[in-house]
Amino acid sequence: MNSLKVSFIASIQQVSSSDWDNLMGSYPFLSYRFISILEKSGVTGKGTGWVGHHCLVHKGDELVAILPLYLKFHSYGEYVFDHAWADAYQRYGFDYFPKFVSAIPYTPITGPRLCCAEGVDQSDIIPLIISEIQKRAAEIEGSSFHLLFPDQRLSQSFSACTDFQRKAVHFQWFNRDYTSFDHFLAAFSSRKRKNVRKERKRVVDAGISFDVLTGKEIGFEHWRIFYKFYVLTYAKRSGHGGYLNQTFFELLSELMAESLVLVLAKREGRYIAGALNFKDTDTLYGRYWGCIEEHECLHFETCYYQGIEYCLSHGLGRFDPGVQGEHKIQRGFEPVYSYSNHWIRDDAFRVAIENAVNEEKPYIEAYFKETLTLVPFKKEV
Structure with a gap:
C-alpha cells in the first residue's frame, strides 16, 4: 500500500490543471484558473507578500489532496485581523513574519480549503499536513499557521491539530x-x-x-x-x-x-x-x-x-457579499459565523494569543445574538 507523501510547490504551474481541478469542484476561487490568474497578473508572488507554498499530498503517483498555502510577509488582504498579534511580537523583539496562511488572497469568502480525492479521509490528511507545515515553519523561523474562512466542518476537523479556533460574524442572503x-x-x-x-x-x-x-x-x-x-x-x-x-x-x-x-x-x-x-x-x-x-x-x-x-x-440559493457591514442586515442579509484556525509556534505567544481569543469569544457570540434581533423579517408567532 502506497503511503501518503506531502510536498510544497511555489507555483500552481508546477501541477497540471486537470489534476488540480479534479479535486476542487465548482468553487471558483480555488479553481486552477483563478489561482493562476493571481500569479500571472503579479498580485501574488515575489514582492507582493503572498508567496505560493501550496501543499500537495500524493499517494504513490496520484494527487489525493491539496491545501492552498502561502508564505506571508504581512497581514494585508486576509480579513482575519491579527495585526495586534504582530505588534506584540514586534514589541518584544521577535518576528511575526513570515507566517503560513491557507486562504484565497484578497478574497474573504467562506468555502473549501483542503480538497481531497473521493475515498480519501480528511482525518488522515490533516495531521500529516499540519506536521509538515510545522516542520517547515521551524526550518524558516516562521511564526505560525493560519487557516482562514474554511467552512465550519473543515474548521472543526482542523481544531484537533491546531491551537485554537476563532469566530467572526458576517452576513449572507438566503433564497x-x-x-x-x-x-x-x-x-x-x-x-x-x-x-x-x-x-x-x-x-x-x-x-x-x-x-x-x-x-x-x-x-x-x-x-x-x-x-x-x-x-x-x-x-x-x-x-x-x-x-x-x-x-x-x-x-x-x-x-x-x-x-x-x-x-x-x-x-x-x-x-x-x-x-x-x-x-x-x-x-x-x-x-x-x-x-x-x-x-x-x-x-x-x-x-x-x-x-x-x-x-x-x-x-x-445564496448570496455571499463579503465580510463586514451591519448595514446588510436591514436589507435581508442574515448573520452567519465565519471561522479561522491558528497554530502558534512559540509557546509563550501561543498562550497569550489564545487567551486573547478566548476573551473575545463571549463578545462575538453576544454580537451574533444581537444581530439576530435586527433582521427585518416578520416575527414568527
Missing part, C-alpha cells in the same frame, strides 16, 4: 424559495419593507439604470471603466489603488468569463458605478465595487439589491 423580489420583501415587517422600497425608488428617481452583464457580454470597454471605478474608490477609502491590477481583471475576462456577473450603474448615458460578482452552481459572491459619482442608496442597489435580483432570476 427561501422566493419567486420574485416582491415575494422576498413580503417576508419583511411592514416598516422594513417600506424602507427597502424607498431606497430602491431613490435610485430610480436619480435617473439611474442598470446593465447586468455576464460572460462574454463584458467587453474591453466595460473592464476599462470598471477598473477605473475600483482604483478610484480604493484610493479614496484606503489611500492606495487596491490590491488588484488591470491585468488581473483582463485575465478574469479571458479565462473565467462564465463565472462573472458585472453590475454597472448608468446615469445620463454613462456608467457611474459597478460591482463585480462571481458565481458557481448555487451561490453568487460579491467581490469588488467602485464608483465615480455618489448617490443616495447607489451602493446598496448596485452591490446588494441587484445581486439578489440576479439570484432570484437565475435560481441561486
Whole structure:
C-alpha cells in the first residue's frame, strides 16, 4: 500500500490543471484558473507578500489532496485581523513574519480549503499536513499557521491539530424559495419593507439604470471603466489603488468569463458605478465595487439589491457579499459565523494569543445574538 507523501510547490504551474481541478469542484476561487490568474497578473508572488507554498499530498503517483498555502510577509488582504498579534511580537523583539496562511488572497469568502480525492479521509490528511507545515515553519523561523474562512466542518476537523479556533460574524442572503423580489420583501415587517422600497425608488428617481452583464457580454470597454471605478474608490477609502491590477481583471475576462456577473450603474448615458460578482452552481459572491459619482442608496442597489435580483432570476440559493457591514442586515442579509484556525509556534505567544481569543469569544457570540434581533423579517408567532 502506497503511503501518503506531502510536498510544497511555489507555483500552481508546477501541477497540471486537470489534476488540480479534479479535486476542487465548482468553487471558483480555488479553481486552477483563478489561482493562476493571481500569479500571472503579479498580485501574488515575489514582492507582493503572498508567496505560493501550496501543499500537495500524493499517494504513490496520484494527487489525493491539496491545501492552498502561502508564505506571508504581512497581514494585508486576509480579513482575519491579527495585526495586534504582530505588534506584540514586534514589541518584544521577535518576528511575526513570515507566517503560513491557507486562504484565497484578497478574497474573504467562506468555502473549501483542503480538497481531497473521493475515498480519501480528511482525518488522515490533516495531521500529516499540519506536521509538515510545522516542520517547515521551524526550518524558516516562521511564526505560525493560519487557516482562514474554511467552512465550519473543515474548521472543526482542523481544531484537533491546531491551537485554537476563532469566530467572526458576517452576513449572507438566503433564497427561501422566493419567486420574485416582491415575494422576498413580503417576508419583511411592514416598516422594513417600506424602507427597502424607498431606497430602491431613490435610485430610480436619480435617473439611474442598470446593465447586468455576464460572460462574454463584458467587453474591453466595460473592464476599462470598471477598473477605473475600483482604483478610484480604493484610493479614496484606503489611500492606495487596491490590491488588484488591470491585468488581473483582463485575465478574469479571458479565462473565467462564465463565472462573472458585472453590475454597472448608468446615469445620463454613462456608467457611474459597478460591482463585480462571481458565481458557481448555487451561490453568487460579491467581490469588488467602485464608483465615480455618489448617490443616495447607489451602493446598496448596485452591490446588494441587484445581486439578489440576479439570484432570484437565475435560481441561486445564496448570496455571499463579503465580510463586514451591519448595514446588510436591514436589507435581508442574515448573520452567519465565519471561522479561522491558528497554530502558534512559540509557546509563550501561543498562550497569550489564545487567551486573547478566548476573551473575545463571549463578545462575538453576544454580537451574533444581537444581530439576530435586527433582521427585518416578520416575527414568527
